[in-house]
Amino acid sequence: MKRKSLKKKKIIITILICIALVFIPSIIYSNHHIDVENISFKSRDIPKAFDGVKIAHLSDYHNHGEKFDKRLVNILKKSEPDYIFITGDIADKVFTDIDKANHFLKEMSCIAPCYLVWGNHDKNIDDQDFEKMNSYAQDCGITVLNNDVVRLCKEDEYISVTGNYDYIENVTECGKDEFNIWLNHFPENFEIIADGTKNSGNQMDLMFSGHAHGGLIRFPGIKGLFAPGQGFFPEYTSGLYEYNGSSMIVSRGIGNSTTTLRLFDTFHVIICTLESENAMN
Numbered sequence: 001m002k003r004k005s006l007k008k009k010k011i012i013i014t015i016l017i018c019i020a021l022v023f024i025p026s027i028i029y030s031n032h033h034i035d036v037e038n039i040s041f042k043s044r045d046i047p048k049a050f051d052g053v054k055i056a057h058l059s060d061y062h063n064h065g066e067k068f069d070k071r072l073v074n075i076l077k078k079s080e081p082d083y084i085f086i087t088g089d090i091a092d093k094v095f096t097d098i099d100k101a102n103h104f105l106k107e108m109s110c111i112a113p114c115y116l117v118w119g120n121h122d123k124n125i126d127d128q129d130f131e132k133m134n135s136y137a138q139d140c141g142i143t144v145l146n147n148d149v150v151r152l153c154k155e156d157e158y159i160s161v162t163g164n165y166d167y168i169e170n171v172t173e174c175g176k177d178e179f180n181i182w183l184n185h186f187p188e189n190f191e192i193i194a195d196g197t198k199n200s201g202n203q204m205d206l207m208f209s210g211h212a213h214g215g216l217i218r219f220p221g222i223k224g225l226f227a228p229g230q231g232f233f234p235e236y237t238s239g240l241y242e243y244n245g246s247s248m249i250v251s252r253g254i255g256n257s258t259t260t261l262r263l264f265d266t267f268h269v270i271i272c273t274l275e276s277e278n279a280m281n
């Protein structure tokens with residue numbers, strides 16, 4: 001009997017060691033590596049002047065810290081983006097060192113013109129900290145979009161960028177007949193915004209989003225285990241999606257929320273290159 005139970009113990013220990021050997025390096029890799037994904041987005045509505053324009057998309061920084069910023073800056077400088085879109089959760093509601101958020105914002109603002117929307121963590125930090133971060137972003141020259149629309153101009157041609165926290169219908173009044181980009185932290189808003197803007201006659205063309213953190217655990221065939229707002233086995237976690245004539249790009253983020261960790265789900269920087277179908281004619 002003793003021999004049998006000893007054998008059982010040995011088998012269990014061997015299995016646990018094997019699991020640890022596979023999972024521990026994967027956890028370390030997932031929570032360190034920054035994956036750069038290049039996406040070409042082609043549309044006949046993109047003006048010729050914007051053909052080849054590169055947008056770096058970052059999301060969910062969660063007060064990651066200065067060492068991380070250095071690595072990020074190197075990656076972005078190599079990519080030479082024309083614009084940087086930041087889709088929220090720069091701060092973290094638990095680890096609230098706002099100087100880290102501000103350092104990140106400063107670094108990004110030195111690389112390219114930045115456009116930003118806030119996320120749920122940003123809105124949940126102390127009011128004074130939020131105000132500090134909000135004014136610091138603007139002092140750095142970052143355009144903070146809070147239910148606002150701005151126009152990007154190149155050689156007398158325009159595209160519009162709408163940024164909002166919730167879905168607010170009246171912002172669709174701006175940017176009519178232009179290529180419409182939306183920044184919204186929550187990918188679960190995609191279909192609502194796509195339908196709403198289509199019905200208003202001013203359809204959203206491309207939305208940038210984050211929040212899902214890639215679904216935290218990704219396996220082949222399982223593109224994310226859980227995402228807030230979408231629940232288990234979420235649909236919108238990473239990359240390019242299409243729905244009813246609109247598209248959305250979701251970043252898996254560049255930080256971790258509170259104490260969560262990732263598995264088989266690396267940090268994610270997207271470089272989106274706009275391609276104008278008009279430029280090919």
Ligand SMILES: [Fe+2]
Binds near residue numbers: 119253
């Ligand atoms: Fe987040």
